[in-house]
Amino acid sequence: MALDNTFFALVGLILFFVLIAYLKVPGMMGKQLDKRADNIRAELAEAKRLREEAQALLAEYQKKRKDAEAEAAALLAAAEREAALLTEEARQKTEEFVARRNALSEQKIKQAEADAISAVRTAAIDVAVAAAEKVIAAKSDKTTQTALFKDAVSKVQSRLN
Numbered sequence: 001m002a003l004d005n006t007f008f009a010l011v012g013l014i015l016f017f018v019l020i021a022y023l024k025v026p027g028m029m030g031k032q033l034d035k036r037a038d039n040i041r042a043e044l045a046e047a048k049r050l051r052e053e054a055q056a057l058l059a060e061y062q063k064k065r066k067d068a069e070a071e072a073a074a075l076l077a078a079a080e081r082e083a084a085l086l087t088e089e090a091r092q093k094t095e096e097f098v099a100r101r102n103a104l105s106e107q108k109i110k111q112a113e114a115d116a117i118s119a120v121r122t123a124a125i126d127v128a129v130a131a132a133e134k135v136i137a138a139k140s141d142k143t144t145q146t147a148l149f150k151d152a153v154s155k156v157q158s159r160l161n
Helices: 005-022 025-139 142-160
Strands: none
16 A cells, blocks of 8 residues: 555544544534624624614604694694784774774864854854944944943843852
């Protein structure tokens, strides 16, 4: 039997396998693989927990967003109601103001009419007195004038007392 390179390669391979078995390399590899599998499982569990946490946060924020939208809608509705009330109040106040102004204007017009009528009456009385004075002066003599004057003075005194 000739010792060729194939024989030495076979012996080296067997020694390699024996050395690997002696150093417990398959066990160490198994432990490393198990450790890596455990790490992967832990990472997957952590990822699942984080995902569930993220979904819970998402649901919470969606609920808060809906609540905020509802509150904003309620605030908007309240603001619209308040604006409508303010508009109605302003309209009523404007109408009342216009009515008061009209009443005041009518009152001023009536007062001006009364003043004008009074002025016309006063002027008419003055003109009538002047005309009567001229007519009486033209038609009466001194004794009649004195009698009329005394009669007028007595009437004034009786009215004053």
